[in-house]
Each structure stands twice: as C-alpha cells, then as structure tokens.
Amino acid sequence: MDLTGPGGAGAPSDQATIRRANLSLVLRQVSGSGPCSRSAVAAETGLNKNTVTSLVGELQARALVKEIGPRHAGAVGRPSLALVLDGAGVGALGVEVNVDYIAAYATDLAGRVLADRRVGFDALGRDPGRSIDKLAQVIGRTVADIGRLGVALAGITVAVPGLVDTSTGTVVVAPNLGWRLVPLADRLRCAAIAPDVPITVDNDANLAALAEYRCGVALGTANLIYLTGEVGVGCGIISGGRLLNGADGFAGEVGHIRVDPAGERCGCGRIGCWETKVGLAALVRMAAPDHAYGVGPPVVRDPEERLAEMEQQRAAGDPRVDAAITEVGRWLGVGAATLVNLFNPRVIVLGGYFAQLADRIIPVAQTELDQLSMRDAADRCRLTASDLGFGAASRGAAHVVIERVLSDPTTISIRNP
The missing domain is CATH 3.30.420.40 (ATPase, nucleotide binding domain)
Structure with missing residues (x-):
C-alpha cells in the first residue's frame, strides 16, 4: 500500500515520517530480494511506480542502492536495470567486552567483512575505568582501520555480559566484570573515538541470539x-x-x-x-x-x-x-x-x-x-x-546497526554528487 497520504495540519512532519517509512520499505525489499527492477519493487510493496522511482533516487544518493544490469525480464520487451543493495561505503561495528577478551567485528551494509579481531584482556584484574580505556583503544583502532577503507560508520553497538539499560547505554550490573551502574555509552562518547557516530549498548547473549537467528546454525x-x-x-x-x-x-x-x-x-x-x-x-x-x-x-x-x-x-x-x-x-x-x-x-x-x-x-x-x-x-x-565461535555477540551487535539503517535510511547522509 502506498503510504503517501493527504496533507493538512502538521503535514510536513507527517510527510517526512511517511517518506522515511517508504524508504525503509523499498530498501528492505531490495535487500531481501536481490537484483530486482523498479517495477518489481512497486508490485511487491504496493507503492506506485513514480513513488518508487523517487525513493530509489534518494536511496542511490545515500549510496544504499545501486543499479546493475540490464536485467532481462523475458524474451519480449526492453530490458530494465536491476537494483541491488549497495552500502559499500556504510559500515557497522559490533564490539564485545568480556572477562578475558575484547572482540570487534565490522561489516558494510552489503555484507563485506571490514574487521574481525579478538584481543586477550583480563577484566578480572582491572577496575571498570581501565577496562573501558582498553575497550576504547580497541574501538579506536578498529574505527581507524575502517576509515582507511573509505567507509563511514553508521553506528557502534557494544555487547556486555550483564544487565543493560539499553535506553541510556548504562550497564546496570555485570557481575563477572565487576561493573555496577556504569554509563558505558557516555564514557565511550567522552573518549571521542568516533565523534557523531551513535553508540548503543546491549546484553551479549541477546546479541548472540540475534546473530544465530540471522546467519548462524539456527x-x-x-x-x-x-x-x-x-x-x-x-x-x-x-x-x-x-x-x-x-x-x-x-x-x-x-x-x-x-x-x-x-x-x-x-x-x-x-x-x-x-x-x-x-x-x-x-x-x-x-x-x-x-x-x-x-x-x-x-x-x-x-x-x-x-x-x-x-x-x-x-x-x-x-x-x-x-x-x-x-x-x-x-x-x-x-x-x-x-x-x-x-x-x-x-x-x-x-x-x-x-x-x-x-x-x-x-x-x-x-x-x-x-x-x-x-x-x-x-x-x-x-x-x-x-x-560463530566467540564472535557471535559482536556479529549480532553489528547487525543491530545494520537493522537501524534499514529501518531509517535517512540516518545515512546524502552524498555530494
């Protein structure tokens, strides 16, 4: 169903919300269906063709979708260019801090692995401040590596073995790390390792379960x-x-x-x-x-x-x-x-x-x-x-960032022509 609605009071805000929803609808369709034509996207989403053309143009400007082709729909008729997920310049970073290691996994929106590392670390022998300093070092090094590839980070999600207030990025308690009421997201932002990049925090097991559901044995x-x-x-x-x-x-x-x-x-x-x-x-x-x-x-x-x-x-x-x-x-x-x-x-x-x-x-x-x-x-x-080995949680963390882009493509800036 086409979500373009009537105007009226509050229409600019409503139209922006509707367009974000439609951009997400088209991006998810292209992401899930592989090479597909604009006509196929319109048929599957219920959006009219003119709306799809406009939305695809914006997704291309944000470097989230690209054309390949031509794609031959059949023996008769003019071949059309096919749409595929792009996102080669958009990165997602997932990080896990655990008792004896810190892991980092980064991928671009199209699934190319940009970084995959695990660093041995003794959190039992450290106070929270020193552990967070080490975590920030690993994140900073990985962010720098991603930047050298010409990829802009869409976000960072950190996995922690404990109870997490995801709305504030605060670790309520992580018994095995010795953390209690640690405002981890704020601490990492203060470290200035990735200015203007959203940082979120979540439980490691939840993120690992998401990874298994999306790309694991289950x-x-x-x-x-x-x-x-x-x-x-x-x-x-x-x-x-x-x-x-x-x-x-x-x-x-x-x-x-x-x-x-x-x-x-x-x-x-x-x-x-x-x-x-x-x-x-x-x-x-x-x-x-x-x-x-x-x-x-x-x-x-x-x-x-x-x-x-x-x-x-x-x-x-x-x-x-x-x-x-x-x-x-x-x-x-x-x-x-x-x-x-x-x-x-x-x-x-x-x-x-x-x-x-x-x-x-x-x-x-x-x-x-x-x-x-x-x-x-x-x-x-x-x-x-x-x-997935010991990297399941960091993979799931990276997926959370990707999911946020799919849900709201406007979080990725329009590229200069």
Whole structure:
C-alpha cells in the first residue's frame, strides 16, 4: 500500500515520517530480494511506480542502492536495470567486552567483512575505568582501520555480559566484570573515538541470539535459545521470531538461577548459581585448579588458549579434564531441561566454549535433558553447537546497526554528487 497520504495540519512532519517509512520499505525489499527492477519493487510493496522511482533516487544518493544490469525480464520487451543493495561505503561495528577478551567485528551494509579481531584482556584484574580505556583503544583502532577503507560508520553497538539499560547505554550490573551502574555509552562518547557516530549498548547473549537467528546454525528458526558459554552463562531467547527482552530488557539471566544451594559462591554474590556449574570458570576450576580464574597474579589468556592448555593436560593423561567436562555436561543438561519446559524452543544453540567441546558435552547434556524435561518438548528440541565461535555477540551487535539503517535510511547522509 502506498503510504503517501493527504496533507493538512502538521503535514510536513507527517510527510517526512511517511517518506522515511517508504524508504525503509523499498530498501528492505531490495535487500531481501536481490537484483530486482523498479517495477518489481512497486508490485511487491504496493507503492506506485513514480513513488518508487523517487525513493530509489534518494536511496542511490545515500549510496544504499545501486543499479546493475540490464536485467532481462523475458524474451519480449526492453530490458530494465536491476537494483541491488549497495552500502559499500556504510559500515557497522559490533564490539564485545568480556572477562578475558575484547572482540570487534565490522561489516558494510552489503555484507563485506571490514574487521574481525579478538584481543586477550583480563577484566578480572582491572577496575571498570581501565577496562573501558582498553575497550576504547580497541574501538579506536578498529574505527581507524575502517576509515582507511573509505567507509563511514553508521553506528557502534557494544555487547556486555550483564544487565543493560539499553535506553541510556548504562550497564546496570555485570557481575563477572565487576561493573555496577556504569554509563558505558557516555564514557565511550567522552573518549571521542568516533565523534557523531551513535553508540548503543546491549546484553551479549541477546546479541548472540540475534546473530544465530540471522546467519548462524539456527538461521531463521523462530523459537531458539542461545547459551553464551563464557566465564559466565547468559541466555538469549528468540520467541516467535522476536527477541524476548522482558519488561526492562533483563530477560535471559539464567546463569543466576540457583541450582545448588550447597554450591560455590557466584560473582553475583549468591550461592549455587547455574553458571558456577557450567561457566568456563567452573570448568577450569575443576580441571586445572592451580590455573583457576582469580588464583595467582592476573594472566591474560584467551578462552581458546585455556581450552588448548586443558587439551594438553588431557593428552598427558590427566583424568580431571574429562571428569570436569562430563560434570559440566550434566549440569548443562539440568539447566537446559528447565529452559525447554519454560520456552519450548526448537533449538538450543551452544556458543563460546560449549561449542568448542560440543562433541563431548552435548551427549551428556542431551541425556539429562531427555530425563528432566517434558518428553514431547524434548523430542522436538535439539542441542547444537554454534559455528560463530566467540564472535557471535559482536556479529549480532553489528547487525543491530545494520537493522537501524534499514529501518531509517535517512540516518545515512546524502552524498555530494
């Protein structure tokens, strides 16, 4: 349906809103349909051809759409130029800060990867200010790299393992980072790493779930759960094709559900949280207690380095590694059964270190899941390993920026002719 409406009081503002909506409609159609003619866009969107021509002209001026062709619709008639998504000069940056690394992933609107890096970092041994300084350094270096490619950033989204007030970009609490009421977006803006570029903050598990839904092993699965598999354990929930946020955006903090009243103390201050049984810190504590998190002087180790060290232990005949993996798998299945009973997902995607050890963790977890969850729900749900590695959250963060451009193309400036 053509959204061009009648005039009247307040018409200029209304017309601007309508045009933004129509620009988004056309851009999404071109993005989703691949090469297509203006006539095809008009037919699919319900907009008239003159309106589509005008909208396409503006999208071209913003370097979001380009022509290729000619495209032959059939044997008869004049071939038409086809429209495709452009966006090669428009970048999106997603960043994740976690306990032992900072990851950055950037892409342009057309899907070309501009940057993909992960830097080892010990957040446990740092106060919030020093952690944010390091985060700003990684962002600044990545922004500079993108700029040298001639790409203008449309936005930056930062993923954090904790509760986030997304409206202000404030980290309410991130227990494993030791952060409480940290105005992260404001702090990064004050660092002047990317003047005039919008900066938003969101929960890492939510962003990772979006990445899995958009481009991961669970592509297009309308009901899925993503488990982070980091030092802490977060949960992103896609229900009916939409991210489940809760009233304040705090849904999915399953890592802090108590499962063992006689268990270990959690970073949140409580006893026996699920992440004290299945987080990477729990695995290291059981398999290599001398190298556990928080033991001895701070040592910068990437999660994959810790896993490689444990594999060396296992190869040397240390039985604690297999025993620890089995124990983690058992408790993972216990918690997964609760999630299946609550949310009835089709897939539970295991991310982070869970994915690295999937061949040994999943069989144990699946046994517990089958025994403890409602049979019909369990029979229709599968555990699977993510193939996005430790970069799922940063990929999801970049997607949030892209989605904002698709929703409002006027956020991208018209280029000078």
